[in-house]
Every structure is written in C-alpha cells, then in structure tokens.
Amino acid sequence: MPTPPEKKTARPDLAYIERLIDDRPADGWFSVHRDAFRDPAVFELEMRHIFEATWNFVGLDSQLPNPNDYLTTTIGRAPVVVMRDAEGRLGCFLNSCRHKGAIVFAANAGNGAHHSCPYHGWTYDTGGRCIAITSQRQGSYSPAFDAMEHNLARVAKFDSYRGLLFASLSADVPPLDEYLGDARRGIDLVVDQGPDGIELVPGAVSFTYNANWKFQLENSSDTYHFIPTHTSYIGVLEKRRTARAAASSSTTAGSIYEDIGAQAASRRGSFAFPHGHVLMWGDNPAVEARPLYPMLPELEKRVGKTLAKWMMYVRNLTLFPNVQFAENASMQLRIIRPLAVDRTEMLAYCVAPKGESAQARIKRLRQYEDFFNPTGFATPDDTSAYEACQRGDEAHTLDWQQGYARGIGAMKAGGNTEADELGIKPDYSSVGGYRMGDETIFHANYRAWLELLKRGIARS
Amino acid sequence: MKVDLAEAAALLNLEAMLLDEQDWDGWLALYEENAEFWMPAWKSETEPTADPMKELSMIYYASRSGLEDRVQRIRSGRSVASTPLRRTAHMVGNVILMPDDGSGLASVKSSFNVHVYDTRAKTQHVFFGRTTHRLARRKEGLGIRAKKVILANDCIPTMLDIYCV
Known part of the structure; x- marks a missing residue:
C-alpha cells in the first residue's frame, strides 16, 4: 500500500497558542495577539477545547415550567436540547438522531411527550429514551445492533445554579x-x-x-x-x-x-x-x-x-x-x-x-x-x-x-x-x-x- | 374614512422614496405628531409579540418623537453604525385597502423588500415583511397615524434602523 502523503498540520501547536498571550504581571504588562481574533485555526481550537470542553449556559429552568417542555440551543458547534421529562426531571441531550444524525427537535422551544426524527421516524421521549425504531422487527437487524443503546446522547455534565442551567460536553470539568x-x-x-x-x-x-x-x-x-x-x-x-x-x-x-x-x-x-x-x-x-x-x-x-x-x-x-x-x-x-x-x-x-x-x-x-x-x-x-x-x-x-x-x-x-x-x-x-x-x-x-x-x- | 387605493398606495410609495433618498424631514412630515411606530419581536417561529406594554418589541415609539430621535442620531455623524449610512432600495407591493372600520382612519396593508448595502464591507442583505399603515386625513393630504412592521427575517445582520424597513 502506498503511504499517504505527510499531513500538513494546519492545527497550531502548543507553542503557537502560548505565544498569543503576553502575560507579565511583574512588568505591568498584558496583551493579546491579534491572531487570537483572526486565525481560523485558533477558532477551531476554541470550539473543541473551550466551548465543547467546559460549562456552557443553556437556559433558565423558568423556560421549561411544565413536564415535556423543551428548548433547543447549541454548545459550541453541537446542537442540544434541554427538556423536562414526563416526571418533571430536567435533562440535556445532543439534538441529533442516533440513526443518521438529523435534528430531532426542530423548533426553538415547545412541548410534547414524543418526538420523531423527521427522516426515518425514530421516536424519543422527553427523557431522551428511544421508544420506537420504525419497523424494527422487520428490519433484519443483527444482534450487534440490538445490543446497542439508541437513546439520545446525554451531555457529559448538566447542572444548575439558582435556575440557570449549564451543560458541558466534557466530563472533565470541576463541579x-x-x-x-x-x-x-x-x-x-x-x-x-x-x-x-x-x-x-x-x-x-x-x-x-x-x-x-x-x-x-x-x-x-x-x-x-x-x-x-x-x-x-x-x-x-x-x-x-x-x-x-x-x-x-x-x-x-x-x-x-x-x-x-x-x-x-x-x-x-x-x-x-x-x-x-x-x-x-x-x-x-x-x-x-x-x-x-x-x-x-x-x-x-x-x-x-x-x-x-x-x-x-x-x-x-x-x-x-x-x-x-x-x-x-x-x-x-x-x-x-x-x-x-x-x-x-x-x-x-x-x-x-x-x-x-x-x-x-x-x-x-x-x-x-x-x-x-x-x-x-x-x-x-x-x-x-x-x-x-x-x-x-x-x-x-x-x-x-x-x-x-x-x-x-x-x-x-x-x-x-x-x-x-x-x-x-x-x-x-x-x-x-x-x-x-x-x-x-x-x-x-x-x-x-x-x-x-x-x-x-x-x-x- | 374614505380613501381610495391609488391615493393610499401613492403615500406608501412616497414614504419608500423619501427613505431611499434620505430626505428625513420629508419623511417625518408624513407622520402625525402622535403617530405610533411599532415593530414587534417574535415569541416563537410563528408568533410575533402582540402587546408592546407587556412583551418585547424590536422598536416601539408611542409618538413621532421616537422617530425624530432616530433622525437626530443618523444626522449626528457620531454613530459608527450610521456613518457612512447604508444605502437602501425599498420595494413596496401588494397594497391592500382594508374595509373601513369606522375608526376615522384608513388601514392599508402592504409587503416590503428593502435591499440594504453596507458600503464598508461591500455586503448586502434584504429585510422583508409586511406592514400595516393607519392613515388619517389632514389638510395637507394623507398622514400616517400608525405603522406596524412585521419583520419576517428577524435575525438582524449587525443593525436595523428605521430606514431599513
């Protein structure tokens, strides 16, 4: 097999990123390099390592007063849905059907016990559980598929302070x-x-x-x-x-x-x-x-x-x-x-x-x-x-x-x-x-x- | 109030022209002193806000003085969003005279496209939606007592001023 050409590393390395902040308290000086505002590669890193790696505000609990209320937002690039399940518990999930990725919750906000993917109709409840896979029995699935979990993916961390809801796509965050x-x-x-x-x-x-x-x-x-x-x-x-x-x-x-x-x-x-x-x-x-x-x-x-x-x-x-x-x-x-x-x-x-x-x-x-x-x-x-x-x-x-x-x-x-x-x-x-x-x-x-x-x- | 369609449409066209030509005094003169200017915000994908006293609007002025404030800012030369001013071209269409409701005012509905060009970035976009004018008879001709703008594309690229709708 031919070896692939050497990958051009568009991704900046640690030294490049460290160079963007000039933080010298002893000299009474602080500055930010303009590349932090104009380099698309820095933006990609910000998405991955800041927005998608720490706590983000996702809404207020007062926006979801009733069971089965939901709202949609984003964490970094990822579409998410915040919802109150039928028992009143709040949860936050990636708003992406496990089948092929389609957005399941299309509206900014709404209410409903069951939500079907617009594409092939997989259906989820407000606890994120996949409650129906269209024509599952007739689908000749393998045991490997049946053994899998098909629920909406929960965000790694979800918590609130005084009614402000926060979520993180990474589990590696402080409480x-x-x-x-x-x-x-x-x-x-x-x-x-x-x-x-x-x-x-x-x-x-x-x-x-x-x-x-x-x-x-x-x-x-x-x-x-x-x-x-x-x-x-x-x-x-x-x-x-x-x-x-x-x-x-x-x-x-x-x-x-x-x-x-x-x-x-x-x-x-x-x-x-x-x-x-x-x-x-x-x-x-x-x-x-x-x-x-x-x-x-x-x-x-x-x-x-x-x-x-x-x-x-x-x-x-x-x-x-x-x-x-x-x-x-x-x-x-x-x-x-x-x-x-x-x-x-x-x-x-x-x-x-x-x-x-x-x-x-x-x-x-x-x-x-x-x-x-x-x-x-x-x-x-x-x-x-x-x-x-x-x-x-x-x-x-x-x-x-x-x-x-x-x-x-x-x-x-x-x-x-x-x-x-x-x-x-x-x-x-x-x-x-x-x-x-x-x-x-x-x-x-x-x-x-x-x-x-x-x-x-x-x-x- | 008795108004014919051609007279109402002519007023709407005149307002569009005055805004495009940046004739602010001419434009303000179309409005009665107690004219209400209202552009609701949206509560959801399908529903604009309905009560400016309890819900958020994009713009709400209970009298013409709010419009005069906007003109003062445009003319000040001190607003970075307004200097240099964006160029616009208003297209007003589908003008419909509503049945006389006995209020003494004529209600006229129309649709608008406003093309907006930002000379700094050399970018352009369109604001579009529907407008309801409430017109009053004055000795100098028809005047605007109220204007309600339902902006259909409400995610605003940087700014929207009164001359952009």
Missing part, C-alpha cells in the same frame, strides 16, 4: 458550584431581584455581527468605550432630558445615562474570578431611572440594604465563555454563539423580576429596546465597532493589541471594600473613577481561555 465560584454572587444579585425570582419577558431578539466572539466577551465589561462609542445615543438622551424638563410627561424611555456628567463622576470597579468569569460594577447616581427602583423598599427588607444597593448598581456579569447579564437601567441576558472566526450570533432576552408593576414593566421594555436591541440606539454602534476591529485586524503585519493596559496601576490582588460588602473573594479587583476605563478585567477572560486551550491541546 458547577466550583466552576462559577464567587461569580455566583453576581447571579444572586440578578435572581433575587423579585421575591419569586426572575423571568424572561416574551419575545427574543437575535442578531449577527461579522467579527470575533471575543469582542462581545470584552465589550460587556468595557467601561472605556461607553462615551466615545455611544456619543450619538448620549446626544439623543440629552435632547430627551431637555424635552422632559419642558413637558410634564414624556413617552420616551428614560435612561440612567441622561445625565452623563453624573455618571462620569461616579465610580466603576471590576472583580475577576477563577475560570474566566468577571463582574464589572458602577455606582448609579440615577437610581430612580431604574424600573427596579419602586421595589427598593421591598428589596431592602428582603435582602438587606447592602445587597439592595448592589442591585441598583450598574452591573455586567460575564460567565465564561458564553453568557452575560448586562444591567444598567433595564436588564439583558445575552448568549454568545461563535459561528466562525469573524462571525458571531447573539441571542438576547429582556430579564425582569417576576411580579413587577405594569408601569415598571413598560419602562423596562422601552429602556431595553432603546439600549440593547440591534434595532435600537446603542448595540448597533457596539457591533459596528467590533466589525471595524475585525477589518482592522487584517493588518497582519501588526501583532499585539494595546487594549489591556488601562487600570493596571489600580489592580489589587484579592478583594476590596466592595468585595467585602458582597462577601466575595475575587482573584483580583480594581476600583476607580468612571474615566479610568479599566481593561484589567479582560486579563481573567484570557487566562482562562489560554488555560483551556493549553489543556485541550496537551490531551489531543
């Missing part, structure tokens, strides 16, 4: 509580906003942008971009504020950023946790602009003054690698789905405490649409900026970004007064004026990123 660590307090600040928890407001919005997923990962914690990127939005808010002062009422949304001077005079801080999770926070001098504000007395009674104050803060929480809660006035849950090295899909929901007043809900909706929608005033400028970065990063003769240096002088190992208020012990923290625009918060994202890639490459 979920350990993985989330003190970032769980950031989740608590979201979930505890309503006496009966939170819900997704009906209506989801998805969008794509032609740039790397890590631009979105970073932007959520990026206080530096807000004023330069959203100048036109701030201008609209100023106009509205003037109009509101002139008229007794207004139908426009209201925003915590209407008085940008007051925001710019406030503080911003960062907490970085193990496994790449981060929490950006900021004082909110315009607390009455928040739809949550009318609930403040109830919150203070239920969770205490300190946590209630934290709920009123600006807070953006990133749970590495695929989910972010962004809360300035309204609140957004966004799920990051990388499609290619230069293409990303986002799925976003408006999150609200259950049982808030009709008036507060309207305010929340209008603020959300105004700020967070790809059809609104803020997000399109963010995504357009990511696309500008992606096109600019095609300057292949340039290597290192200079975007991770702000705030290094203000970094502090461990926690600070604010961390003590929350009872958390972050890896490191920082606090400063609004204009500091801390960028050290991203270091934690990339340390976890590199750790997972190195581990994956070493094993493969």
Whole structure:
C-alpha cells in the first residue's frame, strides 16, 4: 500500500497558542495577539477545547415550567436540547438522531411527550429514551445492533445554579458550584431581584455581527468605550432630558445615562474570578431611572440594604465563555454563539423580576429596546465597532493589541471594600473613577481561555 | 374614512422614496405628531409579540418623537453604525385597502423588500415583511397615524434602523 502523503498540520501547536498571550504581571504588562481574533485555526481550537470542553449556559429552568417542555440551543458547534421529562426531571441531550444524525427537535422551544426524527421516524421521549425504531422487527437487524443503546446522547455534565442551567460536553470539568465560584454572587444579585425570582419577558431578539466572539466577551465589561462609542445615543438622551424638563410627561424611555456628567463622576470597579468569569460594577447616581427602583423598599427588607444597593448598581456579569447579564437601567441576558472566526450570533432576552408593576414593566421594555436591541440606539454602534476591529485586524503585519493596559496601576490582588460588602473573594479587583476605563478585567477572560486551550491541546 | 387605493398606495410609495433618498424631514412630515411606530419581536417561529406594554418589541415609539430621535442620531455623524449610512432600495407591493372600520382612519396593508448595502464591507442583505399603515386625513393630504412592521427575517445582520424597513 502506498503511504499517504505527510499531513500538513494546519492545527497550531502548543507553542503557537502560548505565544498569543503576553502575560507579565511583574512588568505591568498584558496583551493579546491579534491572531487570537483572526486565525481560523485558533477558532477551531476554541470550539473543541473551550466551548465543547467546559460549562456552557443553556437556559433558565423558568423556560421549561411544565413536564415535556423543551428548548433547543447549541454548545459550541453541537446542537442540544434541554427538556423536562414526563416526571418533571430536567435533562440535556445532543439534538441529533442516533440513526443518521438529523435534528430531532426542530423548533426553538415547545412541548410534547414524543418526538420523531423527521427522516426515518425514530421516536424519543422527553427523557431522551428511544421508544420506537420504525419497523424494527422487520428490519433484519443483527444482534450487534440490538445490543446497542439508541437513546439520545446525554451531555457529559448538566447542572444548575439558582435556575440557570449549564451543560458541558466534557466530563472533565470541576463541579458547577466550583466552576462559577464567587461569580455566583453576581447571579444572586440578578435572581433575587423579585421575591419569586426572575423571568424572561416574551419575545427574543437575535442578531449577527461579522467579527470575533471575543469582542462581545470584552465589550460587556468595557467601561472605556461607553462615551466615545455611544456619543450619538448620549446626544439623543440629552435632547430627551431637555424635552422632559419642558413637558410634564414624556413617552420616551428614560435612561440612567441622561445625565452623563453624573455618571462620569461616579465610580466603576471590576472583580475577576477563577475560570474566566468577571463582574464589572458602577455606582448609579440615577437610581430612580431604574424600573427596579419602586421595589427598593421591598428589596431592602428582603435582602438587606447592602445587597439592595448592589442591585441598583450598574452591573455586567460575564460567565465564561458564553453568557452575560448586562444591567444598567433595564436588564439583558445575552448568549454568545461563535459561528466562525469573524462571525458571531447573539441571542438576547429582556430579564425582569417576576411580579413587577405594569408601569415598571413598560419602562423596562422601552429602556431595553432603546439600549440593547440591534434595532435600537446603542448595540448597533457596539457591533459596528467590533466589525471595524475585525477589518482592522487584517493588518497582519501588526501583532499585539494595546487594549489591556488601562487600570493596571489600580489592580489589587484579592478583594476590596466592595468585595467585602458582597462577601466575595475575587482573584483580583480594581476600583476607580468612571474615566479610568479599566481593561484589567479582560486579563481573567484570557487566562482562562489560554488555560483551556493549553489543556485541550496537551490531551489531543 | 374614505380613501381610495391609488391615493393610499401613492403615500406608501412616497414614504419608500423619501427613505431611499434620505430626505428625513420629508419623511417625518408624513407622520402625525402622535403617530405610533411599532415593530414587534417574535415569541416563537410563528408568533410575533402582540402587546408592546407587556412583551418585547424590536422598536416601539408611542409618538413621532421616537422617530425624530432616530433622525437626530443618523444626522449626528457620531454613530459608527450610521456613518457612512447604508444605502437602501425599498420595494413596496401588494397594497391592500382594508374595509373601513369606522375608526376615522384608513388601514392599508402592504409587503416590503428593502435591499440594504453596507458600503464598508461591500455586503448586502434584504429585510422583508409586511406592514400595516393607519392613515388619517389632514389638510395637507394623507398622514400616517400608525405603522406596524412585521419583520419576517428577524435575525438582524449587525443593525436595523428605521430606514431599513
């Protein structure tokens, strides 16, 4: 037999990947190489060794209130279905028929006890069991086939924290509580906003942008971009504020950023946790602009003054690698789905405490649409900026970004007064004026990123 | 309200032209001050949201001031998503005059294709769907009291502004 030609190794090796992060705390320096954003081979590794090798957010249990409810999503490249079986137990499975791989659950969400593959009709229940193989008896199968299991494949790990569902395609992950660590307090600040928890407001919005997923990962914690990127939005808010002062009422949304001077005079801080999770926070001098504000007395009674104050803060929480809660006035849950090295899909929901007043809900909706929608005033400028970065990063003769240096002088190992208020012990923290625009918060994202890639490459 | 089909269709065509020509003042003048502009989001593959006070919309403005805000942003030169502005070509068709419901407004349904070209990336896409206009008689001619847009392809490539539908 002729020997096959030597395989060209398109896959980068360990040394190549390690070279992408320049992490020298002693020199006060951190940077990410532009290849991390533009090399398709890096993207392939990210899919295999990050998204398909660690915990991913897959939904909220409140999306599946009834037996036989299901929703579909993805983990890395893999289509998955999360469902509640007839007895009410939640499970997560690869959404792929064992016969020839077809998607069994075609809808975004639904309810039904039995689900047939559209191709040859193999049928599964909501516990993932294969309950019928079409014409099995007449099929002249071999004993080898009969001895096989034909159920939908369960993901390796599936667990939840406070109603947030997470799954991993790899069994080699820390327990979920350990993985989330003190970032769980950031989740608590979201979930505890309503006496009966939170819900997704009906209506989801998805969008794509032609740039790397890590631009979105970073932007959520990026206080530096807000004023330069959203100048036109701030201008609209100023106009509205003037109009509101002139008229007794207004139908426009209201925003915590209407008085940008007051925001710019406030503080911003960062907490970085193990496994790449981060929490950006900021004082909110315009607390009455928040739809949550009318609930403040109830919150203070239920969770205490300190946590209630934290709920009123600006807070953006990133749970590495695929989910972010962004809360300035309204609140957004966004799920990051990388499609290619230069293409990303986002799925976003408006999150609200259950049982808030009709008036507060309207305010929340209008603020959300105004700020967070790809059809609104803020997000399109963010995504357009990511696309500008992606096109600019095609300057292949340039290597290192200079975007991770702000705030290094203000970094502090461990926690600070604010961390003590929350009872958390972050890896490191920082606090400063609004204009500091801390960028050290991203270091934690990339340390976890590199750790997972190195581990994956070493094993493969 | 008595409106004939040709008059209603002419208004829809005029709106499309004004948007394509980026004549924002001309476009805003078609809207009454209390005009509602509503583009629902989708709850599922088959059902758009139905109540903008309880469910999420893509865009919801209770009055023309929301549209004026959009124009201010477009003109500001400070929105990276709007500078340079995408070019569009609106095609409005299947214009149907709905039976008079006695409300004093005329209801007109239509379909749209809007071709959108991004000059930076040299890419193009199409937004398409169905629109319902509610028209009122003014001394200067027909005006828009309400516009509801059902966007059929709701996974938005980067951005959608009021001139893209």
